[in-house]
Amino acid sequence: MAEQYKHIKITKEKLENDRRTRDYNIPTFKRGDLAGHGQKLNQALGNAFAQAKKQVSSVEDRFILKLEYTGMLDIKNLIKHGVEFISQEGNNICIVFANEAGLAKFSDHLSRLGKNDANITYKQILTALENVDNWTRSDRESWAVKFYGLPKNDTFRLDIELWPVQSSRHPLRQKLIQDFTAWLRANHIRQIDQVSLDSLIMYRVEVTLAQADLLLEHTDIRYVDLLPKSGINYSQMNFDIAKLPGEISAPAENSARVCILDSGINTNHPLLRSAIAENTSFVTGEEAEDDAGHGTAVAGIALYGDLEAAAASNYWKPEFWLYSGKILSRDKDTGETKYDEKTIESTLEKAVAYFAGEQGCRIFNLSIGNTNSPYDGFHVKGIAYILDKLAREYDVLFIVSAGNFNGCEEPPIPKESWREEYPSYLSCPESIIIDPAPALNAITVGSLARHNAHENEQKYPEIHALTPAGERQPSPFTRHGPSVKGAIKPDLVATGGNIASPMRTEGKQWQAEARGMGVLCLNHEFIGRTLFKEISGTSFAAPYITHLAARLLNEYPTASANLLRAMLVNQASIPNESVGIFTKNHIDSHKEENKSDLQRDVMGYGAIDTDALFRSSESAVVLHSENTIKNNTHQFFELPLPEHFLRSQRAKRELRVSLAHSPAVRTTRLDYVATKIFFKLVKGKSLADVERSFNHDLQDETKVRNDDAVTNREITSQARSKGTVQASIWSFKQLSPNVKWFVVVTRQDRPDWGAQMSLEEEAYALAITITDRENIEPQLYTQIQNRVQIQERERARA
Template sequence: MEETFPHLTIQREAPVNEKRSREYRPPPPPSDVRGHGRGLLQKLANAKEQSASDVGGFDDRKLFRFTVHKGFNPEDLRKISTEIEFVSQEDETVVIGFASNAALAQFEARLSTMASGGDVTNKQVIYALQSIDGWSAEDRRGWALRKQGFPESDEFLIDVELWPLEDNHQGRDQEWAKFEEWLKRQGIEKKDQVKQPGLTLCRVLCNPDQAEQLLRHRDVRTVDLPPSFGLERSVVFQDIQNFSEIPDPGEEAPGIVVLDSGLATGHPLLGSAIGDAQSFLPGEGAHDENGHGTHVAGLALYGDFERHLRAGAFVPTLRLFSGRVLDKDNNATGFVENHIEKAVRHFVEQHGCRIFNLSLGDANKPYNGSHLKGLSVTLDTLSRELNVLFVVSAGNHRIGEESPDGLEWRDNYPNYLLDDAWRIVDPAPALNALTVGSLARHNQSWNSQTHTHDPSEVPIAQPEQPSPFTRGGYSVDGAIKPELLAHGGNWAINTRASHSLMERVAGLGVVSTNHQFAKGHPFAVDIGTSMAAPQVAHLAASILLEHPDADANFIRALLCLNAFMPEASQKLIKQDKSFRSVCGYGQVNEESLHRSLENAVTLIARGPIGNKRHHFYEIPIPDEFVSGGKRRLREIAVALAYTPPVRSTRVKYRATRIDFRLVTAPDLEHVTTMFNKATEKDDYENIPELKTATIGQQARSKGTVQADFWRFRQFNAKSKLRNQKLFVVVTRNDFPWGDNLCDTEEAYSLVVSLRDQENEEARLYSRVKMQLEARLPVRVKV
């Protein structure tokens, strides 16, 4: 087991508007019209050559990929030639179409005329074209196939989707018939199929050579592996008697409080860890009549419950507390704000609890960019007054008129996650709380596991992509919400039942404790951001095992410092930065959360800071971090958290502002001069930060927990990290109206991490520790 070390302490050196429909504006003529024509001519020639390598097809036309100006109407392709048939719009700038030889000849003639300076009709259409290509074998590779490749076996199952010719009934029938004939000629065995106007899926058994042929078939849209990340029934339906007796975590174990629908205190996996269970709902007992609270409690106590279930071992390290604030229908009686405040004060005063999970949200209160109110304000106020951390769920999309329908759930994913209907709901916008969104973990339903040849149940999201129901931010003033992600489940559509949405019965959710354990059902599967939040709450409470005196600021900062973006979600953000509002900083990596490693060292700083003041921290950078000719990933991560007073009557809401900058300078004197001279707001904002930040100072500083990540593959001789010193500068600058609300000195926590995890020989921890110790005798305390 890899050796771990305690984290090091470092001393400081002294209103969403109503959406307007966007009218398409054709692009202006290119600066070089002739050159544009010549370029498209060459690209057309290359595309014709590429498409000539396609096989199959229900007719003789070629398939082309047109890269177009954003907002382009795909039907306008027919203005080039009436013999171009629009097939699919793959995203905002990619249109797929069939073209006959006559159409290609017409198109080529128009481009030749443009290239020679002549005038052509419908030239705006040609101006909107950026490129013409074939639909390549790589384009046909689905998500899982790109990630995993074909199985290493003589034969395997794959799923093949054909182009959906929704508006061409005759062509669709021809496509189906010709493709099945082609499969037979190739010796590919069709196991099952889904045939509908908007979707044609075939699950086939083939060998590697046949699979490569499928990747070249003109009528194939995608080739992918069947769903495989499933929650097996055998995992869920286990006998509780198979597990050893659950030990008591001990009186000194950190507490975690679940504020929900109550708790089934007799559950064999929970009972020994329960510290107290109370009802704060007038006239109701503390027991769970709904099941939601017990399900959430298992995740809060154990974190990744599925991992423990597969390992067959449950050893609680936390003390579990339950406060019932919801009734049997998961609703509140009266104002839930009152129930929650009473519960929080009880568990703080009686048990010293500091971590509270709230997996609840008011779907009638999506955040629309105006003032925060209701439960959000209550949580923000209690967070500051009692120094407690609330972990809340982002909320789930409520299916209704604004939801996709049928196959649109899959085809429009993930773009609808950015729609107004998917905005976070109260209390998720609370600035001083941690908000958690949901990731998909599984993509194989129970039916798909049982009937391996049946492709009819189609998952919407792929593993490690945002769940199709998860809500996104931002919060007040553009603060990043949710901050973190955890597994909360997936949805699927049943293509044999009119593309009906499978919300809960597909086995794609999160397994945890069941309140009906006495009936022989100790475990249950549920879906939602309600399941994601308690997993983060568990990690938050577990920090107290190593850092028992940690405050809420430190816990928030440390969790976000150790966040990483799963590859599948990162890809969405690269395509459109707006998905940051759904994914936040990512998922918590537990590897170096509690303690440092030799190749991943964490530095801790805490301090109260006065208004209009800067705090300076020099970050030691060992030579080996920036040396070595081998390209490898290295990372600097910085996170800061504070808990400001708030006012719902103010547009800016938070009374104080604290943020950080990561900068380089020759020495401390230069960096202090640079910041102390920046008295005007514009001057401060223009101070250059170390380049390549993942989030950026402007975006991250709007929240009360801020994290950013600088990643490097190689350092050249002129790199600032090689030639200058590195500093984190923390700055406080309050709003004038908050003078009477803020403390003279406001608390904050700062954590910094250096990571060289691809270098097995890295000794970052030892080098950094040595440099910090060498500084202590001569450091001037300010």
């Protein structure tokens, strides 16, 4: 076996340039008849005001309006016309609120437009407007309410979001909550729970149908939603393991600490008990033990990774501590898991504050998903927003599942057969990722198939059930991205199981069977039964990545969550078996319709090859760095590439570069993230040669640089920079010893609001893998280590 070494830490150059910027003014939209335009808008405002007065409100003098606009809108100066911005709700829709005095000012400015408007400032705002309308009942209905309708019970529970006016501690916010809570009491609506964060005000309430109608007409309400459903559905098949070692050792005392937030863990399971550090329930009135089985199944994969391989060798060695936070429980009527009656958002805040803040857990697995909350293409909501916020606050890594797509009836997917219609439905709108999978500061995991023989196919010679997916192809139930503004999601894929279509029942091929094709996991009800069972779902792909992340943290215990994300994604590639599953027509039509890469939307950066994940070798060397960067600046890293790597002789060589950061986020903006940090790979004769292209003072003399070697690159800088973990791979056949290669890192805060939410110096992490596997006598690690030492001496002299 080749000798392995610790990854090498590298340092950025002392040079730090101001980012190239241009003065930019929001362009004025040209209108031919300004007076007519103002009159039309004023009439629309009058109608909207009349409708707004009919809506239910918890306070008399507060009105919500929906403004439709063309081009770009100067949001921060809307107040000049009497209305105050609340939120963007689409590419050309924003929401504002005002009192009667403000609306009178707005109406006055519209009436004077094109007539007596010399003293009106920011007229371009009025010319950009297309219409003034209300936020209506239909706007307030969530996807789940539209799709399923309201429950038929006499009383039922709903989640409602209010418009997040100001920040959580602002007096206006406090008054809004006070007024709305009083309104709930006055209307005899039972409040179960309430959460107030900067970008989220959520209530969980119990209502009658008549009370639900009041909520859907309430001016302060942004969305009305059904309660989350975990969406966990699985079949079981037992694997009987006859023998286990007499004693399974506990992890080392200083090992990584991993928290499983799920349905609890059965701590008596013989393969888990030596690694359990704590088991705590956050479900009111329930013990911490797992009565549903989901949490124990997830925990086993998180602890051991590939349980099939571990069982085959009967080798069991826990390498890190498991902490369990019970946030799901078993519904005694349906057998499915369910959330606590309090909102999952507040439960998660409590659990993470405890396990991260008090117990030192650095990695959290959340194999949960709300099938009632598919990503709408605009806003990150609920659980995902909480995870993005907590990841930044506690510097922890959340690993979440993409969610399972079990087909649907309207429209019918699949129409006739999972097998015949695979893989086209993998990109259908109905199989979009669900909350919390859109979270940008977390790692989202989709599913790959491993086995393709149904239980009956293994037992009997006749055809019984056939699967659409082969080994290392996307599981038929995995959900697709992208996330915010086209950010790549899922980030990674791992083995999660497969399903098959029954072949002997006419017209029933749309049914899904999974026995014998899932993932081996631990059985929570092992006493008198078997230690193992089999399950399929993205829920069981996520903990495999959790397992790798925890082992990585053991190797590099001071690594930030950003560095863990960068290192994990740095070793990911699309499996060869998956490369050709989509037709060119499917790929082209998806790109035209969605402006994104179909393969990336389904499989993200791919599956992790662990060959160089934990340690470098003489043929594959991983470099890493953690830094901070100011707004509107560039930082430079010269790659310590030895001359032998840069040789001109033909041989395949590879550069993998990845970056991760955890920005502040805001749900009322379509941009969502407060700052962007991104990288480019460029080449030049020297640092001085390269920096000219990133020098603010020379922006009129030299062209802006993009990536070099674009024909050798897998993912464009534009596509990868939309996410907060970014990566690309460059493959080379020939290089030049006379050229140096650099990674240039840039930070750019969102105009107007990004800097207010960001730190003066934002943290980020880089991971770079340099590979030269065709070298007969590789000494890449030794050569790079020497080159790093030379660079450090040169910087010290400078």
